[in-house]
Amino acid sequence: EDFTDLRFDFFFLQPMDGPSLGANTAAAVDYCKRNPQWRLSVQTHKVLGIA
Secondary structure (H helix, E strand, O other): OOOOOOOOOOEEEOOOOOOOHHHHHHHHHHHHHHOOOEEEOOOHHHHOOOO
C-alpha cells in the first residue's frame, strides 16, 4: 500500500523464503488477489530445487 502512488510499470510481490514459506506464500497470493495491480513473483530456481 505504501507503493501504490509510485509510478512503476509493474508491481511484483514475492513470498519470503524460510520456515514460514507456506504461510508467506498464502499471504502473498491473498494480497495479489485483493490487489490486482500486484503480481506474484517466485524464484524459479528455488521452485525447481536447483538453488
